[in-house]
Amino acid sequence: MTDEHYMKLALREAQKAFEAEEVPVGAIIVQNDKIIARGYNQVERLSDPTAHAEILALTSAFNFLGAKYLPEATIYITVEPCLMCAGALYWSKISRVVFGAADEKNGYSAKAHWPFHPKTELTKGVLAEECAALMKEFFKARR
Numbered sequence: 001m002t003d004e005h006y007m008k009l010a011l012r013e014a015q016k017a018f019e020a021e022e023v024p025v026g027a028i029i030v031q032n033d034k035i036i037a038r039g040y041n042q043v044e045r046l047s048d049p050t051a052h053a054e055i056l057a058l059t060s061a062f063n064f065l066g067a068k069y070l071p072e073a074t075i076y077i078t079v080e081p082c083l084m085c086a087g088a089l090y091w092s093k094i095s096r097v098v099f100g101a102a103d104e105k106n107g108y109s110a111k112a113h114w115p116f117h118p119k120t121e122l123t124k125g126v127l128a129e130e131c132a133a134l135m136k137e138f139f140k141a142r143r
């Protein structure tokens with residue numbers, strides 16, 4: 001499967017957040033061509049500022065595998081991870097991070113040079129326009 005295929009699935013998760021009136025960010029984690037975890041923002045629903053899509057997907061993956069590291073997994077995230085999520089991804093030792101839209105205000109790149117584990121590969125901009133469009137639609141409706 002391609003990065004675009006998996007990002008479309010992450011966009012489905014982001015759509016769930018959108019429909020729940022959460023900031024529309026979605027994430028999926030893939031290992032050996034199998035989806036092992038999914039997540040979407042649930043900050044409002046859970047009254048938890050750490051309930052980001054990435055954190056929820058990571059927790060689900062750790063539980064699924066019974067492990068605290070993901071050295072053979074890839075996470076697909078619709079929006080550039082924030083510094084908190086980048087830190088969680090660092091500690092997970094995930095093999096690869098793929099994100100769609102950049103987040104110049106809250107993304108890790110606005111705060112740090114390389115927040116991921118040294119062995120982690122990064123791919124930016126996969127379906128960036130589609131990912132950004134969902135975010136723009138969400139915030140336009142609230143302004």
